[in-house]
Amino acid sequence: MKNKLELYFKAAQSAKIGIWEVNLDDQSLYWDAVTKSIHEVSENYAPNIEDAILFYTEGKNREEIIAFSKKAMIDGLSFNKKFQIITAKNNTKYIECICKVELRDGKPNRLIGTLQDITTEQNLINELQINVERFSSIFSSANDAIFIIDSSNGIISECNLRASELTGYDYLELVGLHNSELFPLNNRKEVEIFLADHLALDNYIVDHTYIKTKQGDTLPVEVASGKKFTVEQQTFLVCFFRDISERRNVEEKMALLSLVASETTDAIVIANAEGNAVWANDAYLALTGFSMKEVLGKKPGCFSKGPETDLQMTNKMRTAIDNKKSIKVTILNYTKQKEKYWFELNVTPVFDDHNVCINFVGVGRDVTNRKEKEIELKSLLEVTSQQNEKLLNFSHIVSHNIRSHASNLSMLVTVMESTDDIAEKLNYFDLFKEGTDKLSETIEYLNEIITRQKNTTIEKSSIRLKDEIEKTKNALSLLIKESQIEIIDNIPDHLEVNAIPAYLDSILLNLITNAIKYRSLERKPILEITYEIDEFYKIIVFKDNGLGLNLQKNKHKIFGMYKTFHGNEDAKGIGLFITKNQLEAMAGKIEVESEPGKGSVFKIYLNEK
Secondary structure, eight states, rough: OOHHHHHHHHHHTTTEEEEEEEEETEEEEEEEEHHHHHHTOOOTTOOOOHHHHTTTTTTTTHHHHHHHIIIIIIIIOOOOEEEEEOOOOOOEEEEEEEEEEEEEEEEEEEEEEEEOOOOHHHHHHHHHHHHHHHHHHHHHHSSSEEEEEEEETOBBEEEEEEHHHHHOOHHHHHHTGGGGGGOOOOOOOHHHHHHHHHHOOOOOOEEEEEEEEEOOEEEEEEEOOOOOOOEEEEEEEEEEEEEOHHHHHHHHHHHHHHHHHHHSSSSSEETTSSOOOEEEEEHHHHOOOOOOHHTTTOOOOHHHHTTSOHHHHHHHHHHHTTTTOOEEEEEEEEEOOOOOEEEEEEEEEEEESOOOOOEEEEEEEEEEHHHHHHHHHHHHHHHHHHHHHHHHHHHHHHIIIIIIHHHHHHHHHHHHHTTTOOOHHHHHHHHHHHHHHHHHHHHHHHHHHHHHTSSOOOOOOOEHHHHHHHHHHHTTTTHHHTTOEEEEEOOTTTTTEEEOOOHHHHHHHHHHHHHTTOOOTTTTOEEEEEEEEOEEEEHHHHEEEESSSOHHHHHHTTTTTTTOOSSOOOOOOHHHHHHHHHHHTTTTTTEEETTTTTTTEEEEEEEOO
16 A cells, blocks of 8 residues: 555656645644645745645635635535645746545544646636637627628528627527528629638638618628638638728718819818828819829928928928817918919818817918019018108107207307307307308208108218217307316227218217206216227217116116106107117117216117128
């Protein structure tokens, strides 16, 4: 007997079947080497019942091994069950456990059994189970009607729910029905040939035919046959039927729309959801000069771009397409021959029943003639606007500059009338003559502006700045004398600037008279005129020690029209406004630095170009 047991243990070890034993008298547990290997413990591991139970995965699995073990120990019931364990190395395994009970005096005194690793087999079973469930789910929920046909007799042996919905027959009516009963008489032969071809070739085939429903309606369908399979030497065919009634209707409508689109004079291009062209009509091809082959598969905007195409508008279109939004644009495009044309385009997305964008339809027309007239009109409006600005500027110069000269002459006349000294009168007469000469020069400048009003630009001249400052000082000599202002002129004799003479005359007059008007009565007034030169400008600096301005409060309106800040009776608030506009007209600018009670610094930037 002992020899037989040894042979059994050796055979079990060869078959990688573990041996285990429980002595119920002392509750001891024995594992042989194979059992320890299955549990992935060391060879010297000493098992006990409590620790052995912990190898079984928690939950129902562990509850079952505990329940079956108790029944064996108490009631003497043997068992043969499959369980899942977690090994000492944290690996998941499936095992088959066989337990036999030995009795003594009618009561269990020993459990002996085997343990076998069936992980590989169980994984295959689990995978098969998943595939069966997956196939069953696909088969039952597929949108296509699926028929399994016995190839030996053409009888339908199985079908899904969609098959009943398509044909109008219920499941029990379809199973056992000959497949030919599903087709009109004049289509049965072609279906028979289709199935026979599939049996011979054993590959995936798709065709179109018609089925006849239980109610007698005829529906167009797309029929496809899958791979044949054999069960117990019987061959079966899997056939898929799809209702294409709606597709046929859409195709017919598309054919009509295609005919209309082909004949219209509007340019039409259809793109897919990614914006790549899939179709274009003759009008579009004629307008762009491209062939259908050149257009298909490309984004229409890409091959229509050119040097003057508005990239901002192109990006706007791309954003609309990415967001599946409609957009209307007018954009400058280029033909294949690089000829420019203005294109008015409406792009509209097309969505399916599930609100998924499937296409974009672009409808456009050549609006070059209209756009050119718009551009011409805009140009005329710009010229008119420039002329109006010049006229406004001119009127301000007339009202401001001539008033300044007239005021100076009026002052001279008043002084001359107030004295009886002939020598003094003759001295003032020289000043009066200089004033009238300056007034005459100003009027001559203004007359020159009038004669050039038809031009969009007035040409600059090279002017010696020192001479212009001296002329302005002489014209304002009496005002300078009365105000007792000291004008320090640090402009070198050789310095020349490019400017419009009338504008420069007006600018100098404004800045010098402002220094006089807004001088401080608490100190001797001083105006220092200097210059700087940078890369783009010649900068003339007028620095005074007058009343100054609160720039934090008034900087945003200091160059505005009719803005005054000190309450002077003769202040009209247009001098700095005129100066700023005249400098900007010459591509220059003006800057100011000022502090109340300390004075101001005005910098005029004369652009040399």
